[in-house]
Amino acid sequence: MATPTIxxxxxxxxxxxxxxxxxxxxxxxxxxxxxxxxxxxxxLKSITSANADLLAVVLTGAGPKAxxxxxxxxxxxxxxxxxxxxxxxxxxxxxxxxxxxCPVPVIGRVNGYALGAxxxxxxxxxxxxxxxxxxxxxxxxRVGIPSVVEAALLxxxxxxxxxxxxxxxxxxxxxxxxxxxxxVENVVEAEELDEAxxxxxxxxxxxxxxxxxxxxxxxxxxxxxxxxxxxQAGVAAFAESFDAxxxxxxxxxxKMMGAFFQGKGKIS
Numbered sequence: 120m121a122t123p124t125i126x127x128x129x130x131x132x133x134x135x136x137x138x139x140x141x142x143x144x145x146x147x148x149x150x151x152x153x154x155x156x157x158x159x160x161x162x163l164k165s166i167t168s169a170n171a172d173l174l175a176v177v178l179t180g181a182g183p184k185a186x187x188x189x190x191x192x193x194x195x196x197x198x199x200x201x202x203x204x205x206x207x208x209x210x211x212x213x214x215x216x217x218x219x220x221c222p223v224p225v226i227g228r229v230n231g232y233a234l235g236a237x238x239x240x241x242x243x244x245x246x247x248x249x250x251x252x253x254x255x256x257x258x259x260x261r262v263g264i265p266s267v268v269e270a271a272l273l274x275x276x277x278x279x280x281x282x283x284x285x286x287x288x289x290x291x292x293x294x295x296x297x298x299x300x301x302x303v304e305n306v307v308e309a310e311e312l313d314e315a316x317x318x319x320x321x322x323x324x325x326x327x328x329x330x331x332x333x334x335x336x337x338x339x340x341x342x343x344x345x346x347x348x349x350x351q352a353g354v355a356a357f358a359e360s361f362d363a364x365x366x367x368x369x370x371x372x373x374k375m376m377g378a379f380f381q382g383k384g385k386i387s
Contacts, residue, residue, distance in 0.1 A: 121146065123155050125162050126181070132324045135172035143181035148188025151236050156190075156210040160217035167222055174331070175323050176221055177316055178244060179228035180237075183309065186229040186253065187237030192262065211236050212268035218243040219269075219339065222332050224323065228316050229253045229303065234291070239269035242276060245335065247302070248316060249294040250309040255302060256291035275342075277301050327371045333360060 123144040130137050140162060142149045167173055180186040190211055198204045218225050218240060227244030234256045241247055241255075249255075257266040257273075266286045273282040277300045284290070294306045307315045323331065337356045341349045363370050 123147075123152055125155065125158050127162060127166060129166075129170065132174060132320065134324050134326075134328055135174040136170045137174055137320055138166045138170065138176045140166070140176055140178050141181050142179070142187055145180075145182035145184070147191070148185035148232055149180035149182070149237070150188045150191045151211065151214065151240075152191040152194055153207070153210060156214045159214045163217045163221050172328065173223050174328055175223050175320060176225045177228055177320075178218065178225055178240070179230055183231060185231040185237070186227070186233040187240055188232045189235030189237050189258070195262075195264075208268060211239065215239050215243040215269040222335065224331065224335060226316055226319055227303075228312060229255075229294075230309070230312060235259055235266070239266075239272070242272040242302075243269050246304045246319070248305040248307065248312065248319070249297060249303045250312050251294050251306055252309055253294040253297070253303075253306075254291050255285075255294075255297045256289070257286050258289045258291070260287065261289045273302075327375050329371045330360065 121143075126141040126143050128139040128141075130139065140159075142151070142155060142159070144150060144152075144155065163176065166176065190207075194207065198207055215236075224245040225243070227241045227247035229241055229247055229249035231250065231252065232254050233241045233249075234254070235258060238255055238257055257270060259266045270282075270286060273285065277285070281300050285292070292300070292302075294303065297303045298306045305315055333356050337352060340352050344352065360372050361370055
C-alpha cells in the first residue's frame with residue numbers, strides 16, 4: 120500500500136505562483152492520519168517561505184472519489200484516554216488552522232467525499248468549488264464522538280440550524296444542497312472542476328497580490344473582534360496599503376491605479 124503523502128506542484132502565473140497541494144491516500148479516501156495531519160502545516164509553511172510571490176493555494180484530494188474522507192478511524196479507535204484523544208484532535212485543529220492562517224487564499228477543490236475532518240478542512244479554505252458528485256457530512260456522532268475543532272466554522276457558513284442538523288443527525292448532503300446552504304461557492308460537473316478553479320485563479324491573477332494578502336488577514340481578524348474593532352482594523356489596513364516604506368517605493372495602489380488611468384488596468 121502506498122505511503123500517505125502530500126503532493127505539491129508550483130505553477131507560474133503573470134503576477135506570481137500558484138501551489139497545488141494534494142492529500143494523497145486514495146486507497147483510504149485520503150483519510151487524515153497523524154502523518155498527514157503533521158505534514159500539512161509544515162508543507163504550507165515551506166511553500167509560503169519558498170515562494171514570496173505566492174498568489175494562492177489549491178487544496179484537493181488524490182483520485183476521483185474523495186477530497187478527504189475524514190480522520191483515520193483506525194487511529195481514533197485506538198485512542199484510549201482523554202490525553203491521547205486531546206493529542207490527536209489537536210493535530211486535526213492544527214492542520215485546519217494552517218489553512219486558515221496561510222497568508223494567501225486557499226481554494227478547496229472538493230472532488231468527492233468531504234466528511235468529518237475533511238469537511239472541517241474544506242470549511243477552513245477561503246472558498247470552495249465542488250464536483251456534482253461530492254458528498255458532505257459530519258458523521259462523528261454515529262461513532263460516539265461530537266464534531267469539534269473547526270466544525271465551529273460551520274455556523275458562519277450555513278447558519279446555526281443547518282449546523283445542528285448536520286452535526287446532531289450525522290446525515291450527509293450532496294453538492295447541490297451544499298451550494299444552496301452556502302457550504303460551497305460553486306458546483307460543477309467533475310470534468311469541469313479544474314476549469315472552475317482556473318476561473319478563480321485568473322481573477323486572483325488580476326488583483327494586487329499585497330491587497331489580497333491584506334484582505335485575507337483582515338477577514339481572518341474579523342472572526343475574533345467586535346464590529347467596531349473590525350471597522351477600525353479595516354482603516355489601519357487601508358492606510359498601510361499606501362505605505363511607501365523607507366525608500367519611497369511606488370505602492371501597489373499607485374501602480375495599479377496608475378495602470379487603470381492609462382487604460383491598462385481592469386476593475387470589472
